[in-house]
Amino acid sequence: MSHVANVMVSVDSDDRSGVEELSQWLQTAAPRRGFGPGAVGWVGSLDETTGGNTHWGGGKYPECDVYAGALNHADLAGLVAHVERISWEHPESVQLFVMDQDQAYFRVWMFHGAELRQIVPEGREEG
Template identity: 30%
Template sequence: MSRIADVIVLAQQADEVMEPLTREDDTRTWRGTFYEMSPGGNWGFGWGAEFVRMHSRSGLLKHLESLPWPRPETVQVLIHDEEDDCFGLWMIHDGRLVEIPLPRTRRAYWSGPHNEEHPPDPGILSRTDHAPVDWPQETAGGDHSRPPAW
């Protein structure tokens, strides 16, 4: 399934950790490479990647949370799926990357269960303060029983 997503990783003192992710690696569950974001040629602490298919990003968050971050408290992962109204925010809590609820947003899930043909649904993050949202029928608070699509 095609759903383009942009991912930005922000982390301090993480050049060594992120460097391997700037190269292709067929042993990873996810496919893609990150590019360092350094406006003005200065050292930055951000890396960005674009994923064009849901299958190509499967396992990305698990991989990122397993890395030996020198300052895990500074790690922020911003994800914008093509259906989202805004970027979602993930941070490391208790060794895991978890989505941080943003004010005036809601993530909804409505596709069926995943299988070998269809990856888990990442849901859609919508702003709740700009227009009425025609929410599909779903379990209250979203279906959090689904495994993360990332």
């Protein structure tokens, strides 16, 4: 049985290598939810959604770099922790969007100093 989480990462264009590192980790060494303690391996990958071969509405190209993927059995706490450990060129521009299976909206994480924190709109629960 699958357990899918939708993930997007928005970064400064100088941080392409950080996203490539993250995607490689998701393909080889990410912790896997539901497979017992210490289970790691392939949970998916991230692809660029804002490159020259993509189509966005409007008459201009997007002025952001966004990567996305549908991850399967990903340990999302492990994902957030790994994103926090990457050596980003511009951490102030990193935004991590995660919508776990059966959730109705994306949770958003951004850096506050060296720490990745979930940004919660007023009136919404943390989690």
